[in-house]
Amino acid sequence: MRIRIKAIAAAAAVAALALTGCSTGGAGGGGDDDTFKVIAFTSGNQTPVGAWWVKAVQEKADELGWDLTMIQGDFDFQKMNPAVESAIGQGADAIFNGYTDYASISSIITAAKDANIPMFAMDAGTEATDGFALNITADQQGIVDQTVDEIDTTLGGLEGKNIMVIGHDPHPGIRLRAGLAAEAFEAAGANIAGGSIQKVTSPATGRTEALALVTDYLQANPGGLDAVWVGWDDAALGAAQALNEAGSDAVVTGVDATSEAIAAIESGGTFLATVEQPWPSILDTVIEAMVAYQESGTMPSSNFDAVATTLVDKANASTITPSDKL
Amino acid sequence: MTTTQNPGIEDASRTRAVPRRSVGQTLLSSGTVLALVVLVVFFFAMRPDVFLTFTNVRNILYQVAILAIIAGAQSLVMVVGDFDLSVAATSALAGAVAASLMLGGMPVVLAILIALAVGLLIGIANGLLVAYLNLSAFVATLATLTSVTGLAYLVTEGTTLFNLPPEFNALGQGRFLEIPLPVFFAIAILLILWFVLKYTTLGRRWYATGGNVEVSRLSGVNVRRARLLAFAFAGLVSAVGGILLAARLGSASAVQGEDNLLFSVAAVFLGMTVIRSGAANIVGTVVGVAIIGVMSNGLNILGVNAYVQQVVTGLIIIAAVTLSSFKSRER
Numbered sequence: 001m002r003i004r005i006k007a008i009a010a011a012a013a014v015a016a017l018a019l020t021g022c023s024t025g026g027a028g029g030g031g032d033d034d035t036f037k038v039i040a041f042t043s044g045n046q047t048p049v050g051a052w053w054v055k056a057v058q059e060k061a062d063e064l065g066w067d068l069t070m071i072q073g074d075f076d077f078q079k080m081n082p083a084v085e086s087a088i089g090q091g092a093d094a095i096f097n098g099y100t101d102y103a104s105i106s107s108i109i110t111a112a113k114d115a116n117i118p119m120f121a122m123d124a125g126t127e128a129t130d131g132f133a134l135n136i137t138a139d140q141q142g143i144v145d146q147t148v149d150e151i152d153t154t155l156g157g158l159e160g161k162n163i164m165v166i167g168h169d170p171h172p173g174i175r176l177r178a179g180l181a182a183e184a185f186e187a188a189g190a191n192i193a194g195g196s197i198q199k200v201t202s203p204a205t206g207r208t209e210a211l212a213l214v215t216d217y218l219q220a221n222p223g224g225l226d227a228v229w230v231g232w233d234d235a236a237l238g239a240a241q242a243l244n245e246a247g248s249d250a251v252v253t254g255v256d257a258t259s260e261a262i263a264a265i266e267s268g269g270t271f272l273a274t275v276e277q278p279w280p281s282i283l284d285t286v287i288e289a290m291v292a293y294q295e296s297g298t299m300p301s302s303n304f305d306a307v308a309t310t311l312v313d314k315a316n317a318s319t320i321t322p323s324d325k326l
Numbered sequence: 327m328t329t330t331q332n333p334g335i336e337d338a339s340r341t342r343a344v345p346r347r348s349v350g351q352t353l354l355s356s357g358t359v360l361a362l363v364v365l366v367v368f369f370f371a372m373r374p375d376v377f378l379t380f381t382n383v384r385n386i387l388y389q390v391a392i393l394a395i396i397a398g399a400q401s402l403v404m405v406v407g408d409f410d411l412s413v414a415a416t417s418a419l420a421g422a423v424a425a426s427l428m429l430g431g432m433p434v435v436l437a438i439l440i441a442l443a444v445g446l447l448i449g450i451a452n453g454l455l456v457a458y459l460n461l462s463a464f465v466a467t468l469a470t471l472t473s474v475t476g477l478a479y480l481v482t483e484g485t486t487l488f489n490l491p492p493e494f495n496a497l498g499q500g501r502f503l504e505i506p507l508p509v510f511f512a513i514a515i516l517l518i519l520w521f522v523l524k525y526t527t528l529g530r531r532w533y534a535t536g537g538n539v540e541v542s543r544l545s546g547v548n549v550r551r552a553r554l555l556a557f558a559f560a561g562l563v564s565a566v567g568g569i570l571l572a573a574r575l576g577s578a579s580a581v582q583g584e585d586n587l588l589f590s591v592a593a594v595f596l597g598m599t600v601i602r603s604g605a606a607n608i609v610g611t612v613v614g615v616a617i618i619g620v621m622s623n624g625l626n627i628l629g630v631n632a633y634v635q636q637v638v639t640g641l642i643i644i645a646a647v648t649l650s651s652f653k654s655r656e657r
Contacts (some may be wrong), residue, residue, distance in 0.1 A: 046580075051484045199632040204581035209632075211575075212389055216626030219382050220373060232581075234486065241575070245499075260488040262576060324485040 048324035128304035357650030419570030448563020453554030634651025
């Protein structure tokens with residue numbers, strides 16, 4: 001008898017909770033079919049810029065009253081892709097891809113196309129692709145022009161100089177700009193140290209790999225470097241440390257404008273310059289395009305844009321907001 | 327007068343004493359050590375002006391000092407017959423904790439002590455999971471690896487912490503007699519680990535546990551406590567490695583030193599082929615670390631492409647272990 005009463009009481013409590021849940025849920029989502037439903041995803045949430053993007057998109061979605069589903073991939077495409085495809089299967093008005101290269105998400109692109117949902121993106125590839133309604137990224141050639149010119153000016157010319165180029169192939173932006181940089185140096189008459197682009201195998205250990213590469217290269221070729229061009233700041237800091245320890249007066253450039261790189265530039269010496277990529281303004285532009293689509297179904301006139309970047313050197317370093325402090 | 331022989335007791339007078347081998351004899355009979363010697367000779371022959379110079383040898387030692395410490399931690403756990411997949415993650419978290427505390431104004435020594443305590447706690451957690459909850463070491467330490475990396479991301483807020491106090495950075499970047507301090511730390515830690523394993527009761531209990539858990543238990547060894555202590559020490563030693571790595575780079579990130587995990591396992595396995603019993607051992611681990619360091623440095627000096635280097639590294643490890651197994655079949 002006591003057990004029965006307890007069971008009935010428990011069932012009543014559960015029912016009450018369920019009904020409460022239903023009513024609050026209903027007031028929010030169930031009643032309003034005009035809410036703009038967006039699926040946002042990034043594989044890069046573990047990087048400072050990726051983490052910033054997640055927060056920034058959530059804020060924008062709140063401001064604009066969007067129904068946002070945010071999927072964070074942790075660089076695990078095996079986990080992320082099915083999660084995004086499943087969200088697509090449940091329906092959405094638009095998709096927003098942050099920093100996830102289109103080469104890694106062809107199954108998501110197919111699902112989006114099949115469901116007729118446009119995908120907007122930022123920094124999701126280095127060239128136009130019909131998988132995206134819009135993809136805005138930084139202009140890699142511009143990044144190369146700025147950094148190569150800076151090295152050229154500092155060294156008083158590139159002819160005959162020994163320049164090491166350090167890249168990381170799995171990242172399409174870094175791969176593209178490292179290739180362009182090597183071409184630019186060769187075209188200007190410089191020698192590429194080691195004969196080809198030095199490759200870092202893992203972004204997690206980029207700093208120590210670059211440190212070892214430069215240290216061992218200088219060991220084998222004493223005084224054999226005039227500059228090191230690196231595709232991103234973390235590895236550039238490793239290269240700079242190696243040069244300092246070896247007592248070399250070669251200079252280093254990176255890309256990303258992280259706070260540590262900016263601090264190194266401001267202190268003068270080996271680390272010469274980095275590049276700021278205007279993520280906040282790119283985000284605003286993509287959001288504007290999505291709002292235009294939301295309001296009138298208008299698609300952007302072009303599905304790809306590469307925007308100009310800013311060279312960060314000692315002169316303007318103090319005015320730049322670091323990319324890990326956005 | 328009659329002498330009786332008790333048939334149950336082995337007649338020791340007929341047993342030929344096996345002569346004890348010196349460390350040198352042990353090393354020279356090992357195929358793995360020969361592989362190291364071959365590598366050194368090869369790289370020296372390719373670049374005699376560079377490879378065995380003082381500065382290059384110093385570079386090699388500097389490049390492998392942290393790995394040697396992490397591999398020492400891994401050796402402890404492998405002696406008791408387990409694995410620790412979380413050594414690199416623990417080292418990264420310890421470095422991140424120390425950095426975060428120092429940036430918050432805490433004195434260097436206290437920050438280091440707290441970071442060491444964090445490593446010890448993770449090691450104890452691993453030990454409890456494996457020794458007392460009977461989880462497989464692989465699964466338990468894989469889980470702690472995941473969680474610990476997440477904690478490291480939280481501590482660093484996903485960024486790289488830098489601007490560490492110069493007196494802290496000096497631990498990793500300073501030199502004594504022209505040799506970087508991390509090399510001295512690595513030598514000291516490895517000597518301590520070697521001493522504990524070879525000459526203390528704890529070390530003997532660890533080897534016994536690794537040799538045969540059931541026999542050890544029946545012989546009165548507290549097997550659970552032995553395994554717990556092995557993991558605890560491994561966590562502490564990994565933390566030392568992580569703190570030194572943060573000092574070496576002057577910065578701390580959540581995934582710093584990630585490659586030390588697989589290299590530490592490779593080094594210990596290479597080292598296991600050095601001694602006859604095939605058990606994990608510090609001297610062998612040092613040989614394994616040396617092979618990895620010499621290969622990486624030598625291939626960089628020869629300008630070998632990084633991707634080719636990875637392929638070659640794996641092949642040389644296979645060759646070293648195979649060479650060693652041929653030699654042991656000869657005996």
